[in-house]
């Protein structure tokens with residue numbers, strides 16, 4: 001028997017990620033804020049997105065731009081007030097959109113009152129909220145390294161012990177094995193749900209259950225520190241099921257877990273369609289391909305064939321079991337057009353549209369990162385002093401300091417891979433500072449803002465913006481984009497990524513889309529390539545494409561970075 005696909009609003013939605021610090025500044029202090037976001041809600045409505053995911057806006061000393069939270073129930077001063085938040089939320093809901101909040105609970109800030117208490121004495125009731133250990137042989141308790149360089153342990157004089165921080169030393173890890181910690185987190189989440197938010201994006205949630213005994217790990221050759229290997233720890237599913245019972249299941253939410261180190265097998269548990277844990281996860285396999293001995297710090301271009309293989313396995317293997325989230329960029333990744341497309345003047349727009357088509361036609365919920373809908377590019381930072389990101393700065397210092405990379409090489413890697421590429425201000429118009437602020441922006445504006453900006457693209461119906469708008473609108477109309485099953489064609493092709501989407505019979509009856517299927521052809525290179533359209537699609541219509549084609553011959557010459565989607569069936 002053919003099973004009908006279960007329908008859910010979060011499967012049909014398109015999510016737009018806002019990095020508030022860089023989105024829109026309303027008061028001229030150079031820092032984006034909540035009132036700035038509120039002033040741009042009509043823009044997002046025009047684009048047609050359904051859900052806004054807001055990177056953290058809670059009170060924070062900003063060691064890691066808000067991912068270090070000192071009060072989960074207060075708004076960061078630079079971003080505004082709780083009244084501003086409520087107004088923004090109402091504005092989102094009035095426009096029929098929903099809001100997903102960033103939930104950062106693997107760690108807090110070291111300025112969070114729990115940690116201030118915890119570090120004050122060994123007997124303090126909050127001591128066990130964090131992970132404290134005695135030193136070993138006059139040094140850290142083990143050889144684990146932090147994701148932001150250096151040891152994952154920080155010595156604390158007050159009690160002569162070390163605390164664990166998988167990220168910066170101002171981001172101590174919470175001890176999730178302590179039921180009180182879980183209780184506090186759940187009631188905080190419940191407080192936000194009662195306020196009316198519509199979901200959570202859960203920061204590095206795969207890391208919350210640490211390896212029992214916190215064992216030393218084998219040092220890879222030449223490495224300074226070992227990998228803590230805390231992903232998918234022994235109790236992570238138990239804790240998420242508890243969270244689901246206590247909070248998530250009581251509301252109509254969308255949940256997505258950021259799951260560093262997740263495998264397909266693990267993702268099937270986190271995002272199982274039975275709804276016991278989360279709706280979907282972010283996996284990183286496709287954005288980590290090609291990483292080398294210095295991790296992400298490399299100038300190697302992504303390997304297209306492996307990329308296609310990885311994307312296809314996630315599509316195939318989660319099908320009918322779990323749900324994918326689809327992304328090529330976010331606030332931790334370089335700009336997608338620079339990385340997977342071609343940001344040179346000749347191909348920037350066309351390749352940005354191709355990447356959008358490629359992603360939005362896959363099975364899963366698509367995420368658009370702010371500025372991606374304009375085809376915003378990586379930024380030519382002139383030198384180290386232009387960077388703001390703690391990960392980039394620490395990595396530069398550590399790797400050049402230890403002689404692992406020459407400064408000029410490291411600089412080249414940063415220009416390609418630094419998170420700051422995605423964090424330069426949103427480009428609204430051609431006026432000073434791209435219309436982002438009347439003051440001095442906290443991070444430089446990409447100098448290409450006069451050419452690439454929202455005002456210009458809104459006025460040009462052939463822009464990347466209007467193409468994205470069309471892609472998003474099509475999703476509302478063509479259920480095959482959401483629920484169709486995926487099949488890869490041409491698995492060995494050196495330039496083309498070709499796949500089909502097909503509605504199962506049961507779904508196609510319900511959607512009045514008998515025999516509905518899509519053929520998606522994407523050229524990931526600037527090489528022209530002949531391609532023979534499969535017979536099944538001989539009479540198909542063009543659903544969308546980034547070249548001005550009116551009809552499709554049986555043998556087409558696929559153009560540089562061309563994307564073309566053909567649709568069969570569905571006519572009355």
Ligand code: GLC
Pocket residue numbers: 064067068104167203204258331332
């Ligand atoms: C996640 C966030 C990233 C942050 C880190 C620590 O990966 O996306 O921006 O630095 O967690 O919270």
Ligand code: CA
Pocket residue numbers: 025026027028029030031032033078
């Ligand atoms: Ca501001």
